[in-house]
Amino acid sequence: MSSPTAVEPFPAHTSAASQIFTTVLSQGPLTRLEVARRAGLSAAAVTRAVRPLIEDGYLAEDADEGARPALGRPASLVRVNGGRALFIGVKATGDTIIGVLTDLRCRILVARHIPLPARDPKSVLGTAAELVRELLIEADGLGVRVAGLGMAVSGDVDRAEGVVRYSPFLEWRDVPLAELAAMTTGLPVTVDNDVRALTVAEQWFGAGVGLSGFAVVTVGAGIGCGLVVHGRVVAGAHGVAGEIGHVTVDPAGPRCHCGNRGCVEAIASDEAIVRQVSAATGVQVADAVEAAGLAHDGVAGAREVYARAGDAIGRAIATVANLLGPERVIISGEGLAAYDLFADHIRDAFATAAFGSAAQCDVRTRPLPFDEWARGAAATAIQSFIRSDAN
Amino acid sequence: MSSPTAVEPFPAHTSAASQIFTTVLSQGPLTRLEVARRAGLSAAAVTRAVRPLIEDGYLAEDADEGARPALGRPASLVRVNGGRALFIGVKATGDTIIGVLTDLRCRILVARHIPLPARDPKSVLGTAAELVRELLIEADGLGVRVAGLGMAVSGDVDRAEGVVRYSPFLEWRDVPLAELAAMTTGLPVTVDNDVRALTVAEQWFGAGVGLSGFAVVTVGAGIGCGLVVHGRVVAGAHGVAGEIGHVTVDPAGPRCHCGNRGCVEAIASDEAIVRQVSAATGVQVADAVEAAGLAHDGVAGAREVYARAGDAIGRAIATVANLLGPERVIISGEGLAAYDLFADHIRDAFATAAFGSAAQCDVRTRPLPFDEWARGAAATAIQSFIRSDAN
DNA sequence: CTCGTTATTTTCCGCTGTCAATGAAAGAAG
DNA sequence: CTTCTTTCATTGACAGCGGAAAATAACGAG
Incomplete structure (x- = not known):
């Protein structure tokens, strides 16, 4: 990050301050005590960190009108002032x-x-x-x-x-x-x-909030994977990480542009699906939407292609789950427009290939608008x- | 960990103290300044932390007889007193x-x-x-x-x-x-x-010292994998992690006891190799040593089994490298007794299946005595x- | 013997976060 | 209506940690 003009910076007075702010930001409105618990700090530290942030307009305070307890002083909720x-x-x-x-x-x-x-x-x-x-x-x-x-x-x-x-x-x-x-x-x-x-x-504002280990798998033009381990996004030694797209699923499968055979991407990416559907049905489909259309119309060859793709994705996810034991896997991506076509196959393949308690991993999907x-x-x-x- | 008797604990006066001690423990004798650099602390902090540890006998000081510089006060080396x-x-x-x-x-x-x-x-x-x-x-x-x-x-x-x-x-x-x-x-x-x-x-005393991300792959009775990411050993959500043994390498491969086909373990574990060598050569071999013996004698069927096993291991390692971008992969295990039989195949398969700069990952082997x-x-x-x- | 140089130590010093005590805001009890 | 009780929040005193800078130590070179 480089800052050419002197933009007034975030008043992260202390390291705990930014930690507290992050907690409030991602875990929604919380009482100070709850923030203290989740951030592993004392209530005093939260009070002290919160005040200047409220003064600077980054945080705001609401009465907790919701679950008011029968007893004691009612808590007030601290929330991030999004408009700041x-x-x-x-x-x-x-x-x-x-x-x-x-x-x-x-x-x-x-x-x-x-x-x-x-x-x-x-x-x-x-x-x-x-x-x-x-x-x-x-x-x-x-x-x-x-x-x-x-x-x-x-x-x-x-x-x-x-x-x-x-x-x-x-x-x-x-x-x-x-x-x-x-x-x-x-x-x-x-x-x-x-x-x-x-x-x-996802980690801060989505389905990964509060988890110390999870994976995001995107299905679309390519097959991508983002990993969070120990609460941090993984960025490998040479910048490459999360290359789930080139996990080999079938050494006898179609050739991938990476030079190998049977990569997930060679089976389940938009391009691969278009190619395979064209080949299987004899109809020259132009894009993923047309391919999905054929499958939705019940054309057996096309459905078969989606079944294989779902199987490949499910296996790849199982590989990640077996290796890292994430608490959750979030499947997302433009390819989800056709998700009903492979959902079951992904689930089945994952359940089969996940070993032992890795199968307990929570696999869920999440629509991904392009924005x-x-x-x-x-x-x-x-x-x-x-x-x-x-x- | 539970401590039934009151054993005198390690005097980790401060969090930095244990960090400094760990640095000296794993990075060998170091000057205080060097410790400060590596631990990201000031020299003063190191001096302060070191003194009580020397007094308690956990650390010791030597003159640095080795690389004495031409100029300035000679440094003294701090090392861990192993006998403490x-x-x-x-x-x-x-x-x-x-x-x-x-x-x-x-x-x-x-x-x-x-x-x-x-x-x-x-x-x-x-x-x-x-x-x-x-x-x-x-x-x-x-x-x-x-x-x-x-x-x-x-x-x-x-x-x-x-x-x-x-x-x-x-x-x-x-x-x-x-x-x-x-x-x-x-x-x-x-x-x-x-x-x-x-x-x-390996992380503290072996080939993983100083690395923030690496993998240990063991080849023997089973195929195991230990992962270090962000400087910490990965222990997944449900205790399972590093299950590289059940990465699918060939969906058409031999059936594994886990229920799937073509797991690495079904191809490259001691047991799998014994089974496959027996089948390929017609000779009923009793254990991995005999199997390796046949291969060393040049029996083609046996060599072929080791080639396939090496290939499977290399692919599995590439999968790990693609996903996590470790700085190094350490291959170890009892199976290494026959390492010459699959070394080349591991390297080739890794080089082929590693994607992009993941191929730059340093893959090395390390003999593993049973102790x-x-x-x-x-x-x-x-x-x-x-x-x-x-x- | 004095300098220059590098390593280590010492001396403040500010900052952070905890502890324990105190205040605040209810509903409950009488 | 007053006093308790309970829970949340705040405050003030305090201790510890680690950094910056100054001081000190240990050596070789003039």
């Missing part, structure tokens, strides 16, 4: 840039899409800057400052340095995106891998804003 | 209990094996107690107290509670081993899964001794 600061999240896909304006609680206020003329860094950056400008105008209309910009890119991204090491999709190598975007927009910029960004959003990718980017910006030592 | 305390590690296998007596630096001083009459908790505990008694006598001879007992068991073990949840191998369920052993021996007891224990030993399993158990005891909040 805004954030922008940007995600570049192959042909579009998606941008969202969110509040501090990562709720999407405005979403915008702009078609992408070309994929080179300059074009993408120019288009992204345009999008950011539009969203900054929206923010101005709200009269709230934008405190950070998050950018999510697929591939090998070094978040600490803000550099895109290698993105096969965009054909980028060693692009110092954070620096460039910070110069262009004047905002503090956080850059991260797209799936990891989505995982951060969510950009929201993930915004979540990384929020994370960076709250604690500069993020991740 | 002893530890016992015990590992139960199918037919034998192995016990080691180690010093504080986890160097094996005495190793003992006792045949195991039966596998029920009472028999195992009785035999283990006998072994511990023998080792305590050895320790008495050295005039140093034994500060802890570590026990390693295969299966689902809850280290925090000291309970063996389920060990298929021993056919145990919910055995409160730590409590039982503490009552029997009067020592503070730590109980952990055997592969995790081995991983702790090492017990040493791993001792390492967990040392860890518990140093910081009660271990893991």
Whole structure:
């Protein structure tokens, strides 16, 4: 993250302060005592940390009108004042840039899409800057400052340095995106891998709240996986992590562009499904929607392809569960539009391939509107804003 | 861990103290300044933490006779005084209990094996107690107290509670081993899964020193995997973690006792290899040593079995590397006696199946004398001794 | 013997978070 | 209507930790 202009920073007076703020942010309105319990601190520490945050407008206090106990002084709830600061999240896909304006609680206020003329860094950056400008105008209309910009890119991204090491999709190598975007927009910029960004959003604002270990599996154009272990998002040694897409599911399966056979991605990605459905039915389908249409119409060959895909995904998830013992697996992604076609197969394959108590892992799905990718980017910006030592 | 008798605890005056001690313990003799750098603390903090530890005899100071610089005050090296305390590690296998007596630096001083009459908790505990008694006598001879007992068991073990949840191998369920052993021996007891224990030993005293993410893969009677992520050993949600043995490598492969087909363990474990070599050569081999003998003699069918086994292991390791991006993978285990038979195949399969920069992961092997399993158990005891909040 | 240089120690000093005591805001009891 | 009881929140005193900077130590080179 780099901050070119002197934006007033988050008043994280103490390390406990940011921890307390994070607790309130992700676990919703809580009484001070409850915050103390969950953060493992004394009530006194919470009181002290909360006061300046309320003064600065980051937290607010409500009476707890809900579950009032029969006895004792009623608790007052502390919640994050979402309107205190805004954030922008940007995600570049192959042909579009998606941008969202969110509040501090990562709720999407405005979403915008702009078609992408070309994929080179300059074009993408120019288009992204345009999008950011539009969203900054929206923010101005709200009269709230934008405190950070998050950018999510697929591939090998070094978040600490803000550099895109290698993105096969965009054909980028060693692009110092954070620096460039910070110069262009004047905002503090956080850059991260797209799936990891989505995982951060789940960890703080989604189905991963409060869990110390979980996995996010995205099904769509590619098959991705974000991992949280020991309460932290995993970023492996060489930037690569969560490459579930190239777990071998069937050494005799179709050839994958990575050079191997039977990768999950070669069986269950949109592209693979289109190819296989075309081959199996003799109908030349153009995209995943058409392929799903055939399957929904009951065409046996197409249904068979989805069955195999679901099986592959289920096995891959079981592999993750066997290795890491996550408390939960969240299946998400654009591919979920056709989720009914593989849901059962995923469940069956997972149940079969999960070993021992790994089978107890809670596997659930979550629809993923396309804007969510950009929201993930915004979540990384929020994370960076709250604690500069993020991740 | 439970401590029945009041054994004088480790004087971890501060949280930084144990961190500093751990740094010196695993990174060998270091100057104070170097310790400060590696632990991310100030030199003053190191000086302060070191003094009482030297007074208590846990640390010692040497002149740095080695690389003396041309200029300035020569540094003095701080090292752990291994002789300050002893530890016992015990590992139960199918037919034998192995016990080691180690010093504080986890160097094996005495190793003992006792045949195991039966596998029920009472028999195992009785035999283990006998072994511990023998080792305590050895320790008495050295005039140093034994500060802890570590026990390693295969299966689902809850280290925090000291309970063996389920060990298929021993056919145990919910055995409160730590409590039982503490009552029997009067020592503070730590109980952990055997592969995790081995991983702790590598992390503190072996090839994992200083790495924040690595994997230990054991090849032998079973195929196991210990993982370190974010500098901590992974223990999944339901005790199960690192189940690399049941990663599916070939859905058309041989049936595994877990019910699936083509698990790594069904292809590369000792038992699987014996079975496959027997089938391929027509010779009824009795154990892994005979199987390896045939292969070493150049019998094609046997060599082929090892090739497939190496391939399966290499793919499984690649899966781990793709998912987690470890800095290193350490291959170990009794199966390494025949390592030359699959080494090349492991490397080839890994190189093929590792995706992108995951292929840069350093894959190395390490011979594993059988005593090492017990040493791993001792390492967990040392860890518990140093910081009660271990893991 | 004095300097320059690097390692270690000492001397403050501020910050953080805990403890224990106190205040506040109810409903309950009389 | 007053006083208790109960629970949540706040305050003040305090101790410990670790950092910064200054002081000290140990050596080789002039």
